[in-house]
Each structure stands twice: as C-alpha cells, then as structure tokens.
Amino acid sequence: MNETPLIPAGVKRCSKWQFSLWMAVVTAVLLWGVYAMYLIWYKGLNQTNMNDAYGFALWIWADLAVIALGGGAFFSGFLTYIVGKNELKNIINLAVVIGFICYSSALLILAIDIGQPLRGWFIFWHANVHSMLTEVAFCLSCYFAVLTIEFIPLILENPKLDKKPFWHHLSHNMHGIMAIFAATGVFLSFFHQGSLGGVAGVLYGRPFAFREHIFIWPFTFFLFTWSAAAYGPCFTILVTKITEMITRKKLVKDSAIHLFAKISGWMIITYIIAKSIDTIYWAFVTAPGMGFTLMDFYASSTYNIGLLFAEIVICGFIPGLILITKRGRENSFLLMSAIILGVIGVSLNRWVMVLQVMAVPVFSFNEWYTYMPSWQEVATTVLPVAYGLIVISLAHRYLPVFPQEKELNPID
Amino acid sequence: MKDKNAKRYGMVIDLDKCTGCGSCMVGCYSENNVPFKADETNKLDSINWIRVYKITNNKTYPNTEVCYLPMPCMQCDGAHEGHSPCVSVCPAVATDYDYDTGIVSQIYTRCFGCRYCMAACPYHARKFNWWDPVWPADMEKYLSPNVSPRMRGVVEKCSFCFHRYQLARDKAYLEKREELEENEYQTACAEACPTGAITFGDLNNKHHAVYKLKNSPRAFRLLERLNTNPKVYYLTSKSWVRKAGDNYLAHEEPTKIKNNIKEHH
Amino acid sequence: MKIDRRSFLTYTTALVLGGAAGSMLTPAPWKLTDDVSIWTQNWPWTPVPEDGEVTYKQSVCTLCPGGCGINVRLIDGRPVKIKGLEDHPVNKGSLCPMGISGLQYLYGPSRVTSPLKREGKRGEGKWKKVSWEEALGAVTKKLAELRASGRPQSVACITGSDQGTTPNLIGRFLTAYGSPNYIRSATAQDAIEQAIYLTQGKQGTPVFDIENADFVLSFGSGILDGWGSAGRMFNLYGSQKPAKKIIQVEPRLSDTAAKANQWLGINPGTEGALALGLAHVIIKESLYDRNFVENFAFGFDDWTDDNGKTHDGFAKMVKNFAPDKVSKITGIDKAEIVSLARAFARASKPIAINGRGHGAIPGSIDESLAVQSLNALVGNINKPGGISAIPDSNYAKWPEVNIDEIASKGMQQPRIDGAGSEQFPNTRFLLNRLPEIINSAKGESPVQALLVTDANPMYTLPDTAATKKAFDRIPFIVSFSPYMDETASHADYILPNHSYLERLQDVPTAAGISRQVISLAKPVVKPTYETKHVGDSFILIAKALGGFIENAFPWEDYEAFLKETLKDQWRKLKKKGIIEIKYDLPEPLAFTFNTVSTKFEFYPTARGSVKQKQNSALPTYTPVPIEGDVQRFKLVLIPYDSIRLAGGAIANAPFMTKTVDDTVLKKQVGLLEINPATAKGLGLKEGATALLTTPKGETTVKVHLYEGIKPGIIAMPRGLGHTAYSEFLADKGINVNTLTGPIEDPGSGLDMAWGIRAKLIRI
Numbered sequence A: 001m002n003e004t005p006l007i008p009a010g011v012k013r014c015s016k017w018q019f020s021l022w023m024a025v026v027t028a029v030l031l032w033g034v035y036a037m038y039l040i041w042y043k044g045l046n047q048t049n050m051n052d053a054y055g056f057a058l059w060i061w062a063d064l065a066v067i068a069l070g071g072g073a074f075f076s077g078f079l080t081y082i083v084g085k086n087e088l089k090n091i092i093n094l095a096v097v098i099g100f101i102c103y104s105s106a107l108l109i110l111a112i113d114i115g116q117p118l119r120g121w122f123i124f125w126h127a128n129v130h131s132m133l134t135e136v137a138f139c140l141s142c143y144f145a146v147l148t149i150e151f152i153p154l155i156l157e158n159p160k161l162d163k164k165p166f167w168h169h170l171s172h173n174m175h176g177i178m179a180i181f182a183a184t185g186v187f188l189s190f191f192h193q194g195s196l197g198g199v200a201g202v203l204y205g206r207p208f209a210f211r212e213h214i215f216i217w218p219f220t221f222f223l224f225t226w227s228a229a230a231y232g233p234c235f236t237i238l239v240t241k242i243t244e245m246i247t248r249k250k251l252v253k254d255s256a257i258h259l260f261a262k263i264s265g266w267m268i269i270t271y272i273i274a275k276s277i278d279t280i281y282w283a284f285v286t287a288p289g290m291g292f293t294l295m296d297f298y299a300s301s302t303y304n305i306g307l308l309f310a311e312i313v314i315c316g317f318i319p320g321l322i323l324i325t326k327r328g329r330e331n332s333f334l335l336m337s338a339i340i341l342g343v344i345g346v347s348l349n350r351w352v353m354v355l356q357v358m359a360v361p362v363f364s365f366n367e368w369y370t371y372m373p374s375w376q377e378v379a380t381t382v383l384p385v386a387y388g389l390i391v392i393s394l395a396h397r398y399l400p401v402f403p404q405e406k407e408l409n410p411i412d
Numbered sequence B: 001m002k003d004k005n006a007k008r009y010g011m012v013i014d015l016d017k018c019t020g021c022g023s024c025m026v027g028c029y030s031e032n033n034v035p036f037k038a039d040e041t042n043k044l045d046s047i048n049w050i051r052v053y054k055i056t057n058n059k060t061y062p063n064t065e066v067c068y069l070p071m072p073c074m075q076c077d078g079a080h081e082g083h084s085p086c087v088s089v090c091p092a093v094a095t096d097y098d099y100d101t102g103i104v105s106q107i108y109t110r111c112f113g114c115r116y117c118m119a120a121c122p123y124h125a126r127k128f129n130w131w132d133p134v135w136p137a138d139m140e141k142y143l144s145p146n147v148s149p150r151m152r153g154v155v156e157k158c159s160f161c162f163h164r165y166q167l168a169r170d171k172a173y174l175e176k177r178e179e180l181e182e183n184e185y186q187t188a189c190a191e192a193c194p195t196g197a198i199t200f201g202d203l204n205n206k207h208h209a210v211y212k213l214k215n216s217p218r219a220f221r222l223l224e225r226l227n228t229n230p231k232v233y234y235l236t237s238k239s240w241v242r243k244a245g246d247n248y249l250a251h252e253e254p255t256k257i258k259n260n261i262k263e264h265h
Numbered sequence C: 001m002k003i004d005r006r007s008f009l010t011y012t013t014a015l016v017l018g019g020a021a022g023s024m025l026t027p028a029p030w031k032l033t034d035d036v037s038i039w040t041q042n043w044p045w046t047p048v049p050e051d052g053e054v055t056y057k058q059s060v061c062t063l064c065p066g067g068c069g070i071n072v073r074l075i076d077g078r079p080v081k082i083k084g085l086e087d088h089p090v091n092k093g094s095l096c097p098m099g100i101s102g103l104q105y106l107y108g109p110s111r112v113t114s115p116l117k118r119e120g121k122r123g124e125g126k127w128k129k130v131s132w133e134e135a136l137g138a139v140t141k142k143l144a145e146l147r148a149s150g151r152p153q154s155v156a157c158i159t160g161s162d163q164g165t166t167p168n169l170i171g172r173f174l175t176a177y178g179s180p181n182y183i184r185s186a187t188a189q190d191a192i193e194q195a196i197y198l199t200q201g202k203q204g205t206p207v208f209d210i211e212n213a214d215f216v217l218s219f220g221s222g223i224l225d226g227w228g229s230a231g232r233m234f235n236l237y238g239s240q241k242p243a244k245k246i247i248q249v250e251p252r253l254s255d256t257a258a259k260a261n262q263w264l265g266i267n268p269g270t271e272g273a274l275a276l277g278l279a280h281v282i283i284k285e286s287l288y289d290r291n292f293v294e295n296f297a298f299g300f301d302d303w304t305d306d307n308g309k310t311h312d313g314f315a316k317m318v319k320n321f322a323p324d325k326v327s328k329i330t331g332i333d334k335a336e337i338v339s340l341a342r343a344f345a346r347a348s349k350p351i352a353i354n355g356r357g358h359g360a361i362p363g364s365i366d367e368s369l370a371v372q373s374l375n376a377l378v379g380n381i382n383k384p385g386g387i388s389a390i391p392d393s394n395y396a397k398w399p400e401v402n403i404d405e406i407a408s409k410g411m412q413q414p415r416i417d418g419a420g421s422e423q424f425p426n427t428r429f430l431l432n433r434l435p436e437i438i439n440s441a442k443g444e445s446p447v448q449a450l451l452v453t454d455a456n457p458m459y460t461l462p463d464t465a466a467t468k469k470a471f472d473r474i475p476f477i478v479s480f481s482p483y484m485d486e487t488a489s490h491a492d493y494i495l496p497n498h499s500y501l502e503r504l505q506d507v508p509t510a511a512g513i514s515r516q517v518i519s520l521a522k523p524v525v526k527p528t529y530e531t532k533h534v535g536d537s538f539i540l541i542a543k544a545l546g547g548f549i550e551n552a553f554p555w556e557d558y559e560a561f562l563k564e565t566l567k568d569q570w571r572k573l574k575k576k577g578i579i580e581i582k583y584d585l586p587e588p589l590a591f592t593f594n595t596v597s598t599k600f601e602f603y604p605t606a607r608g609s610v611k612q613k614q615n616s617a618l619p620t621y622t623p624v625p626i627e628g629d630v631q632r633f634k635l636v637l638i639p640y641d642s643i644r645l646a647g648g649a650i651a652n653a654p655f656m657t658k659t660v661d662d663t664v665l666k667k668q669v670g671l672l673e674i675n676p677a678t679a680k681g682l683g684l685k686e687g688a689t690a691l692l693t694t695p696k697g698e699t700t701v702k703v704h705l706y707e708g709i710k711p712g713i714i715a716m717p718r719g720l721g722h723t724a725y726s727e728f729l730a731d732k733g734i735n736v737n738t739l740t741g742p743i744e745d746p747g748s749g750l751d752m753a754w755g756i757r758a759k760l761i762r763i
C-alpha cells in the first residue's frame, strides 16, 4: 500500500519498515497486556496480588497518575482558549492526544480493576451522589467524550480525510467551536481532578489520608486539581522532548516550550507551598488528634520519611524553582531534569495517596501491610503505555500534530 | 426519615470472657453461607465476617498476657447517623445505612467491586470475594436460604445477621406486635459464643442488657478517636487491652482522651 | 453522484459512526447493558439455596467424647445449622467450634460414600467400590478362617469409647467370637480413673464437679482448650461467678492460661513435683482437712503392715518436697509455691485437676495420684465441688452370652497389649503398647486382623513411623470410619459407618460431669450415602458367622437391640432425648471407700505389685525420662492442644481450619512456637524456616516468636499434618506424633510422654 497520501505534506517520516518494526515491538507489549487483561476478566481479580488490606493498589495509582499526567490537556486548553496564550497552540495538539490516551487508559484500567466489570454500569444507574467515585466516574466519562471531540478535528486533518469536503467542513466547523469544548473540558477537569483528591481525603477511618476542616474541602480537591495542572505540562513537554529525540528533529519551538514550562513552574511552586501547609497541619494537628505522630506514618523501611522529602523537596521545590527561573528552563539539561522530577513528583504523590494509605496499620497491633503486584497487574499497567506509544506514533506519522514541524524542518 | 421508634442495634463483647475459641467465627460462617477454600492461611484473602485477633501485652516471659479480640463489622454510625466511613463512599449505594436499625447493609448483587468501601473501613471488616465460592462434595446442601451466596468480585461483611431481624420482624408483624423481644433477634455469633462473651441488643432500649453494659466503666470502643462511632462495644479490665484498641501519643492515657463524638440516642 | 471505492468507504464509515451515535439514543444499548448487569447477579454457578419449612431436631454431638446437646435447624428436612441445645445438662447451649461445624462432616469431601475394597498397595488410595454383601462377606470369611484355625485371639478391635451400647455391642461380639483384644484409645481419663480406683477403690468415670468448685488448680489441663467436654467447660467459664479462681500451671501461655487468674509457667513434666510440694506446705502448715485425713484416710501417717513392716506415710514422704527443692525442679518461685498452697487449702471449695491439654495422653500415674492426694488433703472427695467417680452405667440389660469352646480358649489368652496382666493389673487398655509389641514379635504378627471404629490410631498414636510399620505387619485391617482418615486409608476394607448426624446411638455421660445422664443421638437426616450403622455391620457379621456368635445377637438390627436392651427406659429416652439415672453422691462426711482399708488411701495398697524405690506405693516424683541426648538435642518440644484444632481421631472440618491463625499455619507449613530469646540464640527471626529434628524424625517448620512460652521449650499444635481426608486438611503442617514417641509408665503401662528433645537449625 502506498501510504504517501496519508502522510501530511511537507514533512518527512521514517521508512515504512522502520515504522512497522517499531509498531511490531510495541504491539507485542500491548498483546501481553491484552492477554493479562483477558485473564483478569475471565478468571477474576484473584489474578492480582491485591488483598483485603490492599483493595486499592497499583491500578488505582496508575489511574490517578495518568489522570494527573493527562492534566496537560485541560490546562493547555484553559491557557490557550480561555486565557488566550496563543503560543501554546503549538503544543496543544499533543496535549490533547496525551489527554485522550491518558483518559481512555484510565477508563480501561477502571474496567479491569472492578470486580464485576459487567456491573460497572451501576455506578451510573444507582449513583450515590455522596461518593467521590460517583463524581469521578461521571466527570471522567464526560471529559473523555470532550477529549474525543477535541481529538476528532486533528484526525480530520489527515491529508487524505481532509480531501473529502464533508470531513474538511466538519473539521473546520469543529475548530470553530473548539473553545467551547475546551472550556467544558476545563470545567469537568476541575471537578474530577478535585474529586480524585477527595477520594483519599474523605477516608476519615484512614489517618494517613484523612484531612480536616478546610484541608478537606477545598484543600484536597484544590491540591489535586492544582497538581494536575502544574505537573501535567511537564509530562506534555517530556513527551514532546522524547518524540523529538526519537524522530531526531525539533518539533516545537523553544518559545512555546519555555512559556509552558514557566507556567508549570509557577504552578508547581504555588502547589508545593500549599501542599506543605497541608502537610504541616496534618502532621501537627490532624494526625496527633487521632493518636499518631508523623513518624508513625513513616515507620516502615519502604515507607520512610525520605519519601515525603522526595515528594516535596526533590520533586516539588527543586523542579518548581528551576522552571520559574529563566536560566533554569532555558538550560536544556536543567529543563529536562525539572520536567522529569515533576513527572516523578506527581506520580509519587498519587502513589502515596493510594498505596501508603493502605500500607499504614491503623491498629497498634497490626503490622505494615506489604504488597507486590502480580505480573498480570504489571502487564495491564504497561498495556496503556504501549497503547499510548501506538497512538502517539500513529498520530505523529499521519496527523499534523506539531504545527511548527514544517517550519522547523524544511524539506529541501 | 428517622422513626422515633428507631432501634440502634449494637453489640457488647466482654474481652475478659472471650477465650478465643473461634465458635463465633464458625457460627457466623455457617449462618451466613460464608465460603471457604483449601488454603485460608492468608488472612488477607480469607472471608471472615468476624475475625478473632490475638493480641499480647508485648511483655517477656513469664509476664506475657494474651487477649483475644473478636472483630465483626462495627456498624459505624459516623459523626451523624448514616455517615459510616464505608457507606458514604460507595458509588452505587451497594452498602447503606438502615435508619430503623442502625445496621450497615451490604447488597451483594448491587456491588460492582470497586473496593472503595474497603479502603474506607479502618477495621478491615470488609472482605472481597477474590474467587467464586465453591462448596465441594455435597456441601451445597447445607446452605441457608436466608442469606444469598455471593459471587466473585463483590464485597461482603457482617450484617448483624440482618436476615434474623427480618424473620423476627415478620413474625412479630403476623402476630400483630410492634416490638421485638430482646431474645427474638440475636446474632449467630452471640448465640454461638459458648462463654456468653457476646451480648446483642438495642443500645437505645433501657431494658436490653447492652444498654447497661455499654455504660460500664470497663467499656470502650475500637478506634474511637477516628470518630467512626461504632455500635460494637468492648469490655475489659486490663488497661493494656484498652490501650491497644486505639492509638495514643506517648503521653496520652486512654481514659483521659475525650472523644468529640457523642453517640446518638 | 458517482460512488467510487473511496467515497463508499467514507460514507460507510460515516454511516457506521452516525449509526452508533444514533443508536445510543435508542433504548437498545441501555437495555443490553442492564441485562448484562442482571445476568451477573444470576450467574448459574452461584447456588440458590432452596427455601422451605423450618423445623428443628435435637440430638447429641459425638464428634468428641463431650456429648453436648445440639439443636439442628432444617429447611424442608435439609439440615442447615447446628446450635447448642439450651437445656442440655452437659453444655447448656454452648458448643465448641467443632460441634458448630458439624454439617461439614456430614456433607464434606472426606466422607466414604460406599463400602470400599483396597485395590493398590496399602495407603496408595486406590479403591474399588463394592457392595455391602461383598464387603461384609469378605470380613466374615477372614474372621471365620482365623477362628477355624483356632486363633480368634489374633483379632483385635480398636474403638474410641467403651461406654454406651455400640461399644458394648462390639465388646460382646469379640467375646462371643473369642478375642480378649478389645482395645479402647487412651486418654488422660485412664490415668485419672486409675488413680481414683487406687485411692478410692472405685471403678468408674471420674467426676470433677467444677460447677460447684470455687478454686480450680489445673496442672496443665486445657480447660478452655478442649479438655473434657469442651461445650461444658466453656459454659462453666462463661457463667462463673467472679469469685471463682482458676490457676493454670503450664509451660506455655495457652488460652486457658491466658484466661486464668494466675498463670504459673512450669518446667514441663514436673507438675507432679509441684503437687507434692504443695502437699508439703499444706501439711507443714497444718492447712489440711483434719476431719477427713484423720477419720477417712489411710496412709497419711506411717503405718505397719500385717508382716510387721513399717511404711512411710504420705506426710513423711512429702517432707522430701520442700519448696526450695520443688522450686528448683519446677522453675516456679518458692514464694509462689507457698502462697499457692495456702490459697488452695484455704479456698472453700478447691479442686485440683490434671490431664494436659485436651487430655489426649494419660500421663504418669504418680502425677495423677499426687493430684488426687492434694484433693484428699483438702477433703473434697465425694462432695459438691469435689472429685468422685460415677460407676459405669449398666442401664442396658443384656442377656448372658454363651460362648463355644474356641471362644472360651481364645478369651483365656492374655491380652496382646498387656493390660490387666501381672505387670499392669490396674490398666484396662494399652493401645500405646501395641505397635511395639507387633513390631518386636518374632514370626507373624500377634494381630492377624484388626477392626477399627471411632478411632484413628494411624494418626493419633505417637511415633507414626512405628505405628505404620506395625500396621503393615497386620495382614487384614478393616475400618468402619465414615471418613477417609489415616487409618481408613491404610485399611483393606472400609465398611463406612453413618456419620454422626445420620446415626442412632445412646451417649452416656461425658467424663467430669457429676450426674449420670444418658442422651440419645437421633438421626437428624436420612443416610446420605451407602453407609451402615457400625452396630448393624457387627450384627450382620455375627449372624453370618453363625453358631454361638449368631445366638449372642438375637436382634434384627442395632435399633431393635437398643430398644430391647433399654426396655422401659427406651420410651422415655426416645421421647425426651435424655434420661437421668439416679445416682447420688455419698452423703458428705459419710465417706465410704471400696479400698482394702475402706478409707481413702494416700498409700494405694492396691498398687502393691509396683516395684518402686523404697518399695513404696506412695506417689512420688521421678522425672519422666525424656527421649533424646541432651548434647545433641538442646531444646524440648512439647505438643500443645488448641480448641481450633481437633487433635483427636476426628479431624478438623474446613471451617475450623479456616479459623486457625497464620501464626500456627502458613500455606502448607506449620509454625513452631519459640521464645524470642531462644530464637535469637539460634539466629531465627519471625517466620524463618528451620529444620526441626527429634530422635523420632525431622521436618521443616517456620518459627513463630511467642513470649508466652518458656525459653528453651518449643511447641507445636496437635491436629495438623494429616495425610488423609481432603485438600482442606491434608498436608498442612506436621503431625507432631511423627516427631514424638510413647514413654511407658512403669506402674500403669500407659503413655506418659509429655515431650521430646529436639534441635532446630535455621535453613
């Protein structure tokens, strides 16, 4: 098959064979994940190493993490369409693709994670308005629809589709109203990111997770939304940089990257200050009120105080400070370090808010709970990564994801 | 919604009397069609609606003491009735608070297995069906029709033997009575306990034994400081046992800590 | 419009996408989603128990000798729940976890569902289903052959009980057949019974009137771990008045020790020394019951026999057991010994009991005698809150058995186990000696055919390897077990009995209870499988053997036999489920004893033939020799009993095993309890794997660090390590009997082992 008509004009792509080989490798990983997924659906959650103490584990972390990392989509939409940072149009396509991947992955993981997937429907049909998860499920589904709608015009820009007047017009019209969807997406995201924060924060039986007074509402909500907005762009930039590295060409101008990084930096700094306040109140007021000292929560060899330091200082203040300084973000090593630390930081936060909550013993006579995921859990967590790589590879190859690519890489 | 005749069923477990025999566990299994597997030694995937913990005072031989601590679902009320840790989080209302009895229900055929309620419950009272239950040989023959067997992928927990309440209530209704006698509705574990360590009844009813017992100076509840407001009380005469029932800072003494939640009447 | 391939594809895609979007607006996908959800609520593989009419049937639990009353709830005749029978005199509504699990025995996977004939090698598990005619025929043929060859005495029968009509029917069969080798499994009751017989001259079931005692001094009896009738003991504990004191003397903090008012960690095996030490203090401080000792006891003071020889009395003998010395032996503080002696003597109704754990091992006769002497010192013999014995009930009226010459010759042969011989005149059964006797026999085994019912010696006898070797030498083994237990799985034929809930049978008073009550176990459900009442099997075999044997069984079947022998009692028993045979304790202070001296004998003259140090029959303390070289085996292993594990012949139901803590069993590996200090010396951390070796065998274990066990001692529970039954029990942990061996009491022949030396190496 001749794929030339499928490839956007004026850009260069690797050979079909190179591409097929790459796709074969990633597809193999994907199929491994699909096999694990099949086992879990067919045989049930006994295929995992979760247990009654670890009812929430790797998958819920993966869910929370990908949703945070996908936060670049709503936040870039917010900045572009609502704040009017036009510069970010050069990166928003990628942000949307990443968002789409992250949210579809989150939904897939949820469908694998629940014990009765065929009854998942009950979350809508018998919805309990008091439950954080209900809110998450509704907003997640709606926002995924929005992301799909945001993704469609990009797909329609495929040169072959664009030739058809119907698709061309549809794409054109959709672009026109995209600001409305972006705004809807931002609105929905604010809610579900926040509710995800509430998921742990309302667990008043879990001293490690629970927050009181304003530290539950609006703080837990605000912290999650804010951190997703802060760290999501790091992930978007990271993916851009990785794509540039793999394709060995520059795809987005530094001006866009630096702007996005700067905003991210300020968001991280403000977030981490808020997070520190939250942590201090929790450590010195909330926890002692329940009979715990801060160190009780970090008394395990795995969950030691280094984790808190890593999350707040190494993966919080440090990347934040790098990104807000001009020298820092314009130095490519420091920029890369900062965005990597940022991505780790938010993932670590989500890890702690899911797994450490389960690990801390609530009774004085219980031991710390430990858990190692089964290969099926790992495979199904890797599955979305493979799926993401496939979508990004296809999108990059066949869609004009990076508007500046032509300009930056002229074909002579 | 709340009826002025509403009950608050609760339990008082006398730890001074509990010998750790395990009859309550077995009584509950056989009352509630609890499944079993060949290997039940991983207590984190073993379905027990009441688990008897063995705790010690951590002193060396021969000053060691042991106390057995049976833990069913605490039927938490929370800060205000119905605000049980697990109930508010369930997205599908598969677990609910019954305002007539104070019992936290669990509807297996509604539950879709998200396990959020398990994350919420500090008592580990909730158990997940990691496997489909199997009753080998002819064991299906002994299953009780009053409690539906569960399928894999759903959460289950102690119901305070709700079906016994329903049967008793239906009987009273047919006999045109409004009130249940104390002995008409008793849980299977209380009935099975050979030493009488478990007492069950309406915590609001002055004439029920639990009413008096819960006000005993020996009475305390587990993790009271979390404000879960349980309806399961414990009695002990040993201070180390009382201390093990909650978390305290180094300088704190259990009797001095005020719980900022009052139980409801 | 020209439709080319491309636009066709485009329009089709649009149509499909549009259709998909549009159909979301129709009810179809939503209905489908809902239907799928509902299907998951009705998975056909999730059982739906049938509802129906609720009825109750009352019966008696015979899973252990406890004899607790049970009330079974049935739905349309289908038993669904067992609970305690409120007004039963034994347990008053209380049941142990085993009793509550009963329905799992009835319907469980370890039932033997029809008569079986062995196909492969012994124990290989290959069986052929055979008809009852064939199975009974084969057993009859073998028994007839042995009789024809003039060796009826080579047939032995092991039973779990010798009380009630079923064991008596079997005993009668053996008599008519011509074998004296009816052997009942041993328990601590044997030693206590014998001690009571030696001191009081009474043959009967021991009574411990704990109901009325106010101070219980227990020498290791697991009164809350399954000792005696567990249902009764729990009920008593729960309903005790706050004034009641329990003192537990035991090397390990058992559940009983945990609930006792005081726990005294003692060096294992030295309980007898403590009893004598307490006697020392009581006598020295004149705290004993003068009236009883002076007027109703013999051998307290020194005495002179008919030959003019003077013998030391009890009082002089215990002078050797001063608190200092006893403290060294027992490891209990001197002051504790003195204050315990005072508290015991000053209590208004004190009682001392023994029989370690469940009471599965008899223990030394000296120890039981010492404990009985303590009871006598405080004068609580034959009175409320005290010790006595109820004579064996003879409520069933049996016609005389006439036996033929072969049988008569056979009956005159000595018992194979040596019980009742000159060496062990006061002992009735000595199952523990059987393996050694068979193994050391020259030529063929003295047991040519073995019948086993209500017992599982292949599992419960110490030194499993020796037991297996002995059983391998027996050419013909028949099991009547309803369950595929270890002995059944090594049999040649299994003639399965009904399970206890399908069986009619009278259940006499359990040991310990001060009233003579006969309960009736009635079938709560019709037999589920092709099984036969063991009584019927014996009657059918007797009839097939013909002659005098047939004549000894003029009854059509077991039920007819039960009805006729109980005569007018039957109607009452059938109707009420329980009869009480009037038996009053002798009037207080009118103590009468059947001994030579007609008094309570501190010096048991009936023990005359015992050649002991100083030629005295007085109880003394000689350390029970413990097997193993001290240098090689630095630790001491003691088996312990737990209420959540059935250590006896009937094994755990799946529900019971489910309650077992993960500090006792982890996956398939059993955990051994060890004091953290001892463990540290061996480089063992919690959960570490180690190789446990004793002179009898070795096994891999994990260790559980437990402060509640004396340093240097390690403990493992009885009741694990089954090799038979089903996947719910088999191959979990180790059977401690594979690591221990019996130690014969020189006075009684009974097994008095309490532990064995051991070594533990980290692996």
Ligand SMILES: Nc1nc2c(c(=O)[nH]1)N[C@H]1C(S)=C(S)[C@@H](COP(=O)(O)OP(=O)(O)OC[C@H]3O[C@@H](n4cnc5c(=O)[nH]c(N)nc54)[C@H](O)[C@@H]3O)O[C@H]1N2
Residues within 6 Å of the ligand: B096, B097, B098, B104, B105, B106, B107, B108, B109, B110, B146, B147, B148, B159, B162, C041, C042, C043, C044, C046, C047, C048
């Ligand atoms: N495998 C299988 N599944 C079935 C069926 C079947 O035939 N086979 N039958 C189906 C049919 S027809 C039915 S009706 C359903 C019945 O299904 P369910 O309604 O699930 O019936 P149960 O399991 O008996 O009810 C169980 C739960 O309801 C709670 N409950 C009881 N009373 C109350 C109450 O007043 N308030 C609240 N909030 N909770 C309460 C109890 O605590 C218990 O946890 O089962 C369906 N599921």
Ligand SMILES: Nc1nc2c(c(=O)[nH]1)N[C@H]1C(S)=C(S)[C@@H](COP(=O)(O)OP(=O)(O)OC[C@H]3O[C@@H](n4cnc5c(=O)[nH]c(N)nc54)[C@H](O)[C@@H]3O)O[C@H]1N2
Residues within 6 Å of the ligand: C062, C063, C064, C065, C066, C096, C098, C160, C161, C185, C187, C225, C226, C227, C228, C229, C230, C358, C359, C360, C453, C454, C455, C456, C460, C481, C482, C483, C485, C497, C498, C499, C500, C501, C642, C643, C644, C645, C646, C647, C648, C649, C650, C651
């Ligand atoms: N948890 C717990 N366990 C106990 C006890 C306890 O109180 N609690 N008691 C312990 C004591 S004191 C003793 S002596 C031992 C008793 O144990 P033993 O005196 O050694 O014998 P039984 O348990 O009477 O013998 C049971 C054997 O007979 C067969 N059998 C089949 N059906 C029945 C039946 O319905 N009844 C009986 N009896 N046997 C059947 C089985 O195959 C089994 O192998 O049990 C001990 N086990």
Ligand code: SF4
Residues within 6 Å of the ligand: A205, B072, B073, B074, B075, B076, B084, B085, B086, B087, B104, B120, B121, B122, B123, B124, B125, B126, B157, B228
């Ligand atoms: S104990 Fe757990 S399951 Fe029971 S009501 Fe409380 S939170 Fe819910």
Ligand code: SF4
Residues within 6 Å of the ligand: B089, B090, B091, B092, B093, B094, B095, B110, B111, B112, B113, B114, B115, B116, B117, B118, B154, B155
């Ligand atoms: S697991 Fe079931 S009961 Fe628990 S929160 Fe989820 S749906 Fe509700």
Ligand code: SF4
Residues within 6 Å of the ligand: B027, B028, B029, B031, B032, B049, B050, B072, B073, B157, B158, B159, B160, B161, B187, B188, B189, B190
């Ligand atoms: S109250 Fe009923 S359901 Fe709860 S533990 Fe007791 S027996 Fe089980």
Ligand code: SF4
Residues within 6 Å of the ligand: B017, B018, B019, B020, B021, B022, B023, B024, B025, B052, B068, B070, B192, B193, B194, B195, B196, B197, B198
């Ligand atoms: S049945 Fe009673 S004594 Fe036994 S463990 Fe349960 S509460 Fe304790």
Ligand code: SF4
Residues within 6 Å of the ligand: C061, C062, C063, C064, C065, C066, C067, C068, C091, C094, C095, C096, C097, C098, C099, C100, C229, C230, C231, C232
């Ligand atoms: S003590 Fe024995 S007789 Fe009583 S319930 Fe338990 S097993 Fe049955």
Ligand SMILES: [Mo]
Residues within 6 Å of the ligand: none
């Ligand atoms: Mo129904």
